[in-house]
Amino acid sequence: MNILVVLRMVPDVVEELEIAPDGKSLNLEFARMVLSESDDHALEQALLIKERDGGTVTALALEAPEVDEVLFAALAKGADRALKITGPKEGVTTREAAHIIAGVISSEPGLKGADLVLTGTQAINDLDGLMAPLLAQELGLPFLGIVTGLVPNFSARVALATKEYPRGVRGEFEVALPATFGIQAAEKPPRYVPVAKVRAVMKSRKIDCVSLTETVEPGFSLLQVLEMTKPQPSGHAEILEGSADQTAGALCTILAERGLL
Amino acid sequence: MAAEFWVIVEHWKGRVSQITYEALALGREVADQLGASLHAVLLGHNAHELASTLGKADCVIYANHPLFSEVVAETYAEALVQLLKERKTRSIIFPLTNVSLGAATLLGARLRLPVVNFCTDIQFAEGKIQAHCILYGGKIESRVAAEGEPTIFGLWPGARPADKGFSERRPPVEEFAVSLSEPAIHLKKYMEPAAGDVDITQQEVLVAVGRGIQSQENLHLAENLAKQFHGAVCASRPVIDQGWLPLSRQVGKSGATVKPKLYLALGISGAPEHTEGMKAAALIVAVNTDSGAPIFNIAHYGIVGDVLKVLPALTKAIESRKGVGSHA
Amino acid sequence: MGGATLTGGNPSSPEVTLDNLLQSPQGRDLLTCIQCGLCAGTCPYGDVMAYPPRRIIAMLRAGMLEGVFKSESLLACVACYSCMAKCPRNIQLTEVLLPLVKEQVFLNLAELPAELHKALDNTLRYGNPMAESPRKRAAWIKTLDFPIRVLAEDPRPVDVLWFVECQNSYHPRGQDVSRATAKLFHALGIDFAILGNEEKCAGECARLLGEKGLFDTLTDYNMAVFSKYHFNRIVTSGTHAYDAFTHRYPAAGFRYQVEHTTPFFAAYLEQLKPRLNRTLHYAVTYHDSCCLGRHNGFYEQPRLLLQAIPGVKLLEMPHNRISAICCGGGGGGMWLDTYYKAKGYERLSERRVKEAVTTGADVIAVSCPYEISRFEDALKVLGHEKKMIVRDVTELLSEAMEV
Numbered sequence: 001m002n003i004l005v006v007l008r009m010v011p012d013v014v015e016e017l018e019i020a021p022d023g024k025s026l027n028l029e030f031a032r033m034v035l036s037e038s039d040d041h042a043l044e045q046a047l048l049i050k051e052r053d054g055g056t057v058t059a060l061a062l063e064a065p066e067v068d069e070v071l072f073a074a075l076a077k078g079a080d081r082a083l084k085i086t087g088p089k090e091g092v093t094t095r096e097a098a099h100i101i102a103g104v105i106s107s108e109p110g111l112k113g114a115d116l117v118l119t120g121t122q123a124i125n126d127l128d129g130l131m132a133p134l135l136a137q138e139l140g141l142p143f144l145g146i147v148t149g150l151v152p153n154f155s156a157r158v159a160l161a162t163k164e165y166p167r168g169v170r171g172e173f174e175v176a177l178p179a180t181f182g183i184q185a186a187e188k189p190p191r192y193v194p195v196a197k198v199r200a201v202m203k204s205r206k207i208d209c210v211s212l213t214e215t216v217e218p219g220f221s222l223l224q225v226l227e228m229t230k231p232q233p234s235g236h237a238e239i240l241e242g243s244a245d246q247t248a249g250a251l252c253t254i255l256a257e258r259g260l261l
Numbered sequence: 262m263a264a265e266f267w268v269i270v271e272h273w274k275g276r277v278s279q280i281t282y283e284a285l286a287l288g289r290e291v292a293d294q295l296g297a298s299l300h301a302v303l304l305g306h307n308a309h310e311l312a313s314t315l316g317k318a319d320c321v322i323y324a325n326h327p328l329f330s331e332v333v334a335e336t337y338a339e340a341l342v343q344l345l346k347e348r349k350t351r352s353i354i355f356p357l358t359n360v361s362l363g364a365a366t367l368l369g370a371r372l373r374l375p376v377v378n379f380c381t382d383i384q385f386a387e388g389k390i391q392a393h394c395i396l397y398g399g400k401i402e403s404r405v406a407a408e409g410e411p412t413i414f415g416l417w418p419g420a421r422p423a424d425k426g427f428s429e430r431r432p433p434v435e436e437f438a439v440s441l442s443e444p445a446i447h448l449k450k451y452m453e454p455a456a457g458d459v460d461i462t463q464q465e466v467l468v469a470v471g472r473g474i475q476s477q478e479n480l481h482l483a484e485n486l487a488k489q490f491h492g493a494v495c496a497s498r499p500v501i502d503q504g505w506l507p508l509s510r511q512v513g514k515s516g517a518t519v520k521p522k523l524y525l526a527l528g529i530s531g532a533p534e535h536t537e538g539m540k541a542a543a544l545i546v547a548v549n550t551d552s553g554a555p556i557f558n559i560a561h562y563g564i565v566g567d568v569l570k571v572l573p574a575l576t577k578a579i580e581s582r583k584g585v586g587s588h589a
Numbered sequence: 590m591g592g593a594t595l596t597g598g599n600p601s602s603p604e605v606t607l608d609n610l611l612q613s614p615q616g617r618d619l620l621t622c623i624q625c626g627l628c629a630g631t632c633p634y635g636d637v638m639a640y641p642p643r644r645i646i647a648m649l650r651a652g653m654l655e656g657v658f659k660s661e662s663l664l665a666c667v668a669c670y671s672c673m674a675k676c677p678r679n680i681q682l683t684e685v686l687l688p689l690v691k692e693q694v695f696l697n698l699a700e701l702p703a704e705l706h707k708a709l710d711n712t713l714r715y716g717n718p719m720a721e722s723p724r725k726r727a728a729w730i731k732t733l734d735f736p737i738r739v740l741a742e743d744p745r746p747v748d749v750l751w752f753v754e755c756q757n758s759y760h761p762r763g764q765d766v767s768r769a770t771a772k773l774f775h776a777l778g779i780d781f782a783i784l785g786n787e788e789k790c791a792g793e794c795a796r797l798l799g800e801k802g803l804f805d806t807l808t809d810y811n812m813a814v815f816s817k818y819h820f821n822r823i824v825t826s827g828t829h830a831y832d833a834f835t836h837r838y839p840a841a842g843f844r845y846q847v848e849h850t851t852p853f854f855a856a857y858l859e860q861l862k863p864r865l866n867r868t869l870h871y872a873v874t875y876h877d878s879c880c881l882g883r884h885n886g887f888y889e890q891p892r893l894l895l896q897a898i899p900g901v902k903l904l905e906m907p908h909n910r911i912s913a914i915c916c917g918g919g920g921g922g923m924w925l926d927t928y929y930k931a932k933g934y935e936r937l938s939e940r941r942v943k944e945a946v947t948t949g950a951d952v953i954a955v956s957c958p959y960e961i962s963r964f965e966d967a968l969k970v971l972g973h974e975k976k977m978i979v980r981d982v983t984e985l986l987s988e989a990m991e992v
Contacts, residue, residue, distance in 0.1 A: 259419025
């Protein structure tokens with residue numbers, strides 16, 4: 001069972017995000033990058049499957065600030081191989097990233113034959129599309145997203161996948177392998193890896209580097225960002241005045257306007 | 262022939278989802294701005310009757326196929342590829358919910374069409390169809406135009422009030438034949454959540470109670486309100502410590518971190534140990550008798566009052582509002 | 590300075606690990622254990638520990654230490670130094686043995702308790718356990734009506750480098766303490782500066798918990814930052830930071846003089862006294878912090894400061910000085926409340942507050958950043974928040990100063 005996990009670094013929202021001088025993009029100079037949360041779950045799910053059923057786990061990521069730490073941590077957690085794609089410009093869109101990554105997967109021996117391609121179901125900067133279905137389309141694989149449980153049956157070449165629906169309902173799907181999955185949550189929370197172990201791996205293991213095979217011409221994302229802004233925080237709640245009935249009614253209206261009722 | 266503007270109808274377990282009506286309300290506005298006709302695209306199996314409430318659209322395009330009994334992104338994409346060979350549209354609005362997530366991207370990838378995700382609004386301005394999108398968990402807003410048509414828009418819930426997309430008028434239905442290949446994905450069964458088995462991190466609406474709820478006996482007030490939202494009750498540490506709710510319902514430094522669409526903080530002071538676990542909620546409403554409670558610094562809306570009075574008033578107000586309109 | 594034996598402070602001694610433990614001086618001490626059980630008896634969670642220190646040493650001698658690694662029992666150790674302070678053989682329990690064993694327990698755990706996992710991830714990534722932005726660490730200084738020098742902006746030599754600490758930088762109550770501390774430095778005319786956003790956690794609680802890699806990473810970082818600037822001494826509000834700098838960092842080459850704010854201000858008592866003009870009509874009971882008290886012997890300095898405040902009446906809790914009951918925040922305990930609750934353990938901060946209330950005092954005075962939020966929380970849970978308040982010693986001094 002060969003499992004490929006696609007990891008992406010996204011701007012860390014714990015830090016204050018700043019808009020670049022062009023008014024249309026993020027100022028990446030001050031942004032710190034962090035592993036996309038559901039990608040962390042995708043890695044954990046891959047490791048759980050490997051522990052249960054055997055196989056190899058390869059972690060794959062585009063070059064980005066702080067990606068080395070993430071890839072070494074993946075190795076320390078139990079991934080067999082970590083691969084970094086060098087060469088992309090800073091701040092690629094999801095669609096551009098998917099195209100580059102799919103290009104490398106298709107051309108790199110050892111990646112093309114993956115039985116499972118796992119990545120997070122959605123990232124906070126997926127403006128032009130979601131990674132999992134984009135990869136699925138480029139690689140010619142079936143796709144299922146919002147997956148919270150994954151049990152592959154290698155010999156039968158199928159996997160049982162659990163998908164989340166509204167209100168706690170779950171659906172159980174049978175998916176023919178090889179396939180791509182967008183992982184929402186691993187069956188267990190992502191494991192902790194002691195810092196000493198990561199430091200040891202940094203000394204004893206290597207991250208393989210491969211340069212990108214597909215270039216992405218400008219306009220590839222087919223979108224034009226006209227403007228980016230930060231919503232101004234008020235720092236304090238808007239207080240609704242009146243009796244319990246009055247304030248309840250006013251609140252109701254606000255909630256209805258937001259589609260929450 | 263006038264240009265077309267499409268809204269994909271989301272339906273699940275035999276009912277049209279509320280987000281479809283929101284999308285139709287929005288679609289109606291933009292279609293009118295464009296001078297285009299609004300079409301609701303319904304992919305279903307023996308689902309003809311669902312078209313009856315979609316009258317905000319000028320017409321329903323309906324494809325009937327057994328494979329549409331369940332929503333599988335690939336099947337939807339395949340059908341829409343065929344539809345787009347026969348008809349042109351300027352835009353397609355896809356609802357962004359768990360039911361159909363992925364279909365918009367897949368269609369855009371198959372036909373090399375622009376996909377604009379995370380939209381909260383769409384309008385026609387400066388000669389372009391523009392979307393207003395929210396990124397980075399709500400920290401950044403973006404105005405986006407697409408290079409090419411048809412443009413696919415992924416729309417968040419709440420763009421317009423659902424009742425503005427609802428209509429008593431029965432629209433004409435145009436049937437469209439599709440021929441679909443057997444997907445590699447099959448739904449085997451649904452699993453309903455076990456009673457009492459609530460994962461508060463997966464809830465869209467949380468009714469959070471603090472010491473202001475006063476006693477365990479008053480918890481049912483919070484439960485009633487949570488039911489109105491199909492949400493769940495959670496709590497700050499003191500309530501859990503008293504044993505009024507299980508540990509799985511705790512929010513904060515010592516509990517879960519939650520990011521619901523709506524967090525109602527009732528009788529919670531807003532100590533950092535609590536807010537650490539919920540400050541990323543999209544909309545925070547706080548009720549507290551103390552106007553100086555720190556919770557009001559991170560809430561979007563606040564009511565200075567007694568939780569035990571406001572809670573039942575709110576439940577009543579929602580119930581009477583729901584009496585208006587008989588849709589989802 | 591009284592208290593327990595310094596250890597690990599000799600830069601030329603090799604690092605003690607489980608492999609070389611029995612060959613080291615500390616390890617040979619272990620072999621002198623008389624199995625008296627004072628450690629287990631004095632441990633605040635001794636009644637729920639499957640492996641109190643006495644039993645760990647017995648297992649070590651029997652060559653059966655692996656059995657301890659597989660037990661979760663050591664997660665109940667809050668590194669309060671009670672066992673080490675009472676040990677008739679002066680065995681370096683909290684200092685040496687327990688962190689080494691805890692490190693293995695850690696590695697053997699199937700799943701780390703979620704709150705602890707978050708705190709450790711956050712400390713590594715953001716330099717503080719609360720997932721607050723490092724770029725906001727010094728934001729609190731803007732709330733003062735006098736400026737504080739930040740060395741990154743003004744790197745000229747300074748007398749005191751004030752190491753503020755994480756809770757005191759980010760937590761609203763911690764910021765109250767920081768403002769009070771700044772006011773005292775200012776009133777005394779101390780030449781001081783802070784690292785500002787360059788400051789990161791000193792890592793002591795990570796070390797006590799067994800996360801040695803995290804501690805080493807933070808030590809490397811902090812040593813590099815210190816080496817950029819010129820200062821005579823470090824004064825810190827963090828009791829665990831004080832321990833790290835005094836007992837651990839010398840092995841990494843740390844040569845600076847270091848003090849904790851409480852004994853530091855006590856040395857300035859004569860200058861402070863005339864400034865303490867306002868009478869505070871408080872009955873105060875002082876809670877001895879584990880690091881400051883049992884570990885380093887600073888029992889009288891905080892009491893001298895409190896007694897210098899007009900109107901303050903000092904009342905002692907039955908367990909005071911060497912017998913003080915830990916607030917439960919050390920050694921990772923700060924992030925294990927849910928874990929302890931799930932196991933049904935009484936929260937130590939509640940046990941301590943119950944005792945404080947019996948003194949009839951109005952105020953629990955503290956010197957450790959964890960204690961404020963832990964005791965305020967316990968007062969609320971026990972329904973005593975109208976009876977008692979929690980104040981840091983510096984807050985009381987500041988309150989007693991003329992405005």
